[in-house]
Amino acid sequence: MIKATKIAVIATVFIATAPVPSVNAAGNVNQLVTNAINAGTILKWAISVEGFANFKTRPYAEYNTTKNYIEAAEKASSQLSQSEKLNVHARLVDAKIQVKRAQAYIDAITSSEKIKELTNNMNSSIASGELDRIEATYHLATAEYRKQTKLLDRVYGQSTRDGIRNSVKPTFEALMNSVQYDVTIHMHLEKAKKLLKEEKYIETDLELMKAYEYLNGYKDSLSFYSKLQNNYESTLNSVPLLPLFATTDGKNTVTVKLSKALLTNSSNLEAGQFKISGEIVQHARLSEDKKSITLTTTDLNGDTDYLLTWKGSEIIFTTPEVPDNSGILLNDLEERYLETTDTHVYIAKLTNSDNSPYNGRVRISLANNNGEPTTGVITSVNGHVEEASQEWRSYADQNGHVVFTVTAGAGTYTNVQPTIQKLDGNETSKQAAVTHFYQLQTNSGVYDFQIENETIHKEAGYIVVNGMKYKWDANDLFFIHGQLISKEEFERALTKGDMLTLGYDVRLENASTWNIVSDITQHAAVKITNPAQSPLTFDGSFYEISGTAHPGNKVKVYRNSVYVGMVTVDEDGYWSLGTVSLLQNMENTFVAYQYTPGQDGIDGEGAINTATNTIFEGAFASTAITYHDEGSNGISITDTFDFSFLNPSYGHSFKRSLSGTLTINDGLGKSVVVKVDYIDGNTLKVIDFISREEGFNFKSSLFVITSTTGIINQDQLKYSVEASKLEGTLLKKTSY
Incomplete structure (x- = not known):
């Protein structure tokens, strides 16, 4: 074995240094072929771990000698017959294979050196502790590494291949894994x-x-x-604390998703700080993760847009036409108006019939049900980048969420209205809100518009006409009938029906000219829109008092003839005093007076118009309950309860058609839960038994209501057992 090794070494030296003989005759061919074969054998040992390969030295001499002999032999064979020529090529096959393998081996050594360099660069970046630098180096290194490892994988022979790999790969990969x-x-x-x-x-x-x-x-x-x-x-x-979006069950529950956790020790929030246009918020509860708030409201109308306001922020949500039983809640039911370069994130929460998270298969389709074509595409789902497509099928995550991103696709004006479908037995589905991707006007020119059905976004500073978006900014010039005005005056004056001539310049450094002709607007009447009704029964310490009036005017508000505050009406005609404290357990009458700029007065003197709203603050509770034992057999179906309410001047009345439960204790520690229905404004009737503790005395002489569910008044205010206890909740029986 030792002898063979020595011979191989000597042959290597001889062949590597011997010149390739010239080709003068066909007789040289056999010698050239023999030399090529011998050189190939030596090259084979030079690139093999069983031979002399050390994964560092590139066998250029052996490689070049073998390659030269092959080329010389093939050149000499051109003088031979076809059959002899084929014989020569057949004898050279193995030598050619070794040349190819040697090329891969040499490339792999070069690649391993590059990987070592990548490793050193990554080590240097990690040592710096600069995350920006680490990330940049990481991306460059991994991209280059993917290319270089392909060269490592081309090396022939498992042991040789592993030898080169193991000299660089484990170190590099361990380093990258340490910071991935x-x-x-x-x-x-x-x-x-x-x-x-x-x-x-x-x-x-x-x-x-x-x-x-x-x-x-x-x-x-x-x-x-x-x-x-x-x-x-x-x-x-x-991140500012903001309401991001609202979802609703279409009945009397609205869930508000927050931008971040609301840090407070109490899960019950002051309901009066929330307002929903045209409705009353009677209860607000913070979720366990403190990132969403569930509001209990008066009955919501179907297929209606609602404006929810909280802490100066506004969001719009839309109720479904019928109560939603699809088990699909969407983050955003408001139409969006974006540019074609923007993206829109949709969020759907899917639940089973028992309200547990739905984790099954889901289909998202951008094919509009109305047949209108769209170029919009889905680009990511639940954080994973997808190949742009108009349909996606997979599973909701463990919490029942499907979060997907939509873009305009072709970059031109298009509308997108995704459909989310649960691929379970029922295959319920729901359409999300429409996203309008408008193309920004890129052509300067003069445009004449009649503002009718066009979209006006004053706060964002743009209008959309025929699918094209036109922006204005403080650099532009604004006119009414050719008379120069301020940007703020222009925005207040611009309304539906106006004629508009626009000299549009797409270059931001230049000024566009906006000229409108608008009817003179009469002063809008002042209104108190929150609370949304008057009088309102409410149990809370604060309420946000707000409303509408003429833009630029002032509104002064009094509570029970005591001055509360004054506010200027904003450019959209809204005003708000914020959360105002309520006098407890008494009538709070608010009067709003509207004044034109520069005018003022005490108790409404000089006001152009007024508005009034009353809040009856105090619990919905009872001072006494009379139990009518209709069959004289103790508590049973068809028995009724008559309630005498606390604060009778408040006009408390059970909500029509309510259905709820009463938990009744027999005075001896045993309870029964009965289902009751509305009979009239102060009477409930037993229609069923829900549960009963063993030993409950149906004919007790002392019944006490200890808790209720679903018992509310006309304003959705919950019945308070606690407040009633202060007045007494013993049931007075009329008979046995």
Whole structure:
């Protein structure tokens, strides 16, 4: 074995240094072929771990000698007959194979050196502790690594291939794995910061959620946990507390999703700080994760747009035409008006009939039911980038959520209205809101418009006409009948029906001219729209008093003839005093007086018009309950209860057609739960038994109501057993 090795070494030296003989005659062919075969054998040992391969030295001499002999032999064979020529080529096959394998071996050594360089660069970046640098180096290194490992995989021979791989791959991959989650979290946080600057709060929340999941799920695997945690908290603290969207059951429950957790120790919030156009919010409860609020309202109308206002922010939600039994709640039922370069994130929460999360298959389709074509496409689903498509089928996540991103696709004006369908036995579905992707006008020119069905967005500073979006800014010039006015005056004056001549310049540094002709608007009447009705029975300490009036005017508000505050009506005709304290257990009468600019007065003197609204503050409770034992057999079906309400001047009355339960104690510690229905404004009737504790005395001489469900008054105010206890809740029987 030792002897053979020595011979191989000598042959290597000889062939590597011997010149390739010239081809003068066909007789040289056999020698050339023999030399090529011998050189190929030596090359084989030079690139094999069983031979002399050390994964560092490139066998250029052996490679070039073998290649030269092959070329010389093939050139000499051209003088031979066809059969002899084929014989030569057949004898050279193995040598050619070794040349090819040697090329792969040499490339792999070069590749391994590049991977070592990538490893050194990554080590240097990690040592710096700069996450931006680490992320940039990580992406460059992994991209280059994917290309280089392909060259490693081409090496012939498992042991040789593993030798080269193991000299570089484990070190590189271990290094990259040590920061892969750090890089992922940093990417989500940087994207969240960018989206936050763009005021895309829904998308920001999604990125922060992803970062939070990785921070907690891979805490022990992170190399820079403290730095990433501080970065996460800093970004989260920069997010303003806003309502992102609202969903509704279409009956009397509205759920508001917040941009971040509301930090408070109480799960019950002051209902008066929320307002929903035309409705009353009687109860507000914070979710366990403190990122959503469930509101109990008066009965909502079907197929109606509602404006929800909280802490100066407004969101619009729409109720379905009929109560929603689809088990699909959508984050946004408001039409959106975006540019074709924007994206829209839709969020759907899917539940089973028992309200548990639905984790089954889901289909999302962008094919509009009305047959209108769309170029819109889905680009990501639940955080995963998808190949752009108009349909997607997969599973909802463990919480029943499907979050997907839609873009305009072709980049021209289009409408998109996704349909979300549960692919279960019932295959219920729901259409999301329409997103209008408008193309920004890129051509300067003069345009004449009649503002009729066009979309006006004063706060955002643009109108949309025939699918094209026209923007204005403070650099532009504004006119009414050719007379120069301010931007604010222009925005207040621009309304449906106006004629508009626009000299549009697409260059931001230049001024566009906007000239409108508008009818003189009469002063709008002042109204108190929140509370949405008067009088209102309400149990709370504060209420947001707000309404409408003429833009630019002032509204002064008094409560029970005591001055509360004054506010200027905004450009859209809205005013709000914010949350105003209520006098407890008494009538609160609010009077709003409207004054034109420069005018003022005490108690309404000089006001152009007024509005009044009354809040009866206090619990919906009873001072006495009379039990009518209709069959003289103790509590049974058809028995009735007559309630004498606390504060009779408030006009409390049971809500018509209510159905609820009463839990009744027999005075000896045993209870029964009965289902009751509405009979009249102060009477409930037993229609069924829900449950009974063993030993309950149906003919007790002392019955006490200890709790209720579904018992509300005409304003959706819940019956308060606690407040009634103060007045007494013993049932007075009329008979046995």
